[in-house]
Amino acid sequence: MAIDQIAFRHAMTQFGSGVTIPVTVDGAGQPRGFTANSFCSVAMDPPLVLVCLAHGAESYPAFRDAQRYAIHVLSADQGPVALRFAEKRADKFEDEQWSTGEDGLPELRGALARVSCEAHAVYDGGDHAILVGRVVEAKVDETDGQPLLYFRRKFLDAAA
Template sequence: MKTIEPSEFRNALGRFATGVTVITTVDEAGLRYGVTANSYNSVSLDPPLVLWSLANTSRSMEAFAACKAFAVHILGAHQEELAMRFASRGEDKFADLDTREGFGGVPLFDDCVAHFECVAENRFEGGDHQIFLGRVVNFEACDHEPLLFHRGRFAKVRSG
């Protein structure tokens, strides 16, 4: 059996174009948390389930591991700056951002391609990540073009 080098594996995975999401939650003290993730997937239509994963080393892991609700925001091509903000290690990623309160008090961003408000159903160990399963209780969608991630960079859908 071949030894799989993590850097080569990551490089090969990067060949698959994905959408870009920001996942948000709030803790019992009212502190808001958010992370950029491209490890998002639909699981089931009935019941409506989605999943995403977060590195065990993430500074937001404790908050997401304890959360009762979260929201998945699918970002539009015009939201690259938002993706970068939530991919950073900044202290207050929500500073100067307009949000509204969603299910469970979770912060929601307007003007995304879609967002899914979820009850945190389950969490599974997945190697160096945790996999979060959410039951969708509300969602909104619009017709914006999505922001994509491919080979380590942001990309946009090409017309025509």
């Protein structure tokens, strides 16, 4: 018996998570990124993480083909940038919060952590692709900031 999509979505909203922004650069040199909460660590040896990306996302071809990408773990005050990257828009990176990291990929100021990855594998995940990245660099903002959390379709501030 197949569960209906509304019941499935509703159950998934009960799972609280952090929020991330994976970024890469496409074949034309344009920065690409999207908001994701499907991020998790996979393995220690080698150090692997994963994030799932919808085939219908504007940034899907760039991530499917990418050799490198970086994933930012957002801090409590980064709800606005999470909303911006959850929309299909051309001006996502036109903001002073962005610079270029040592890996040549966009870097978001104020994120709690940033992992820079080499593409390890892309697996079939139905209407999503499961992107598995091998972490080659990990940076943490050691100012003890609080995370941006997502629960029941809302952003929550852990400090509130």
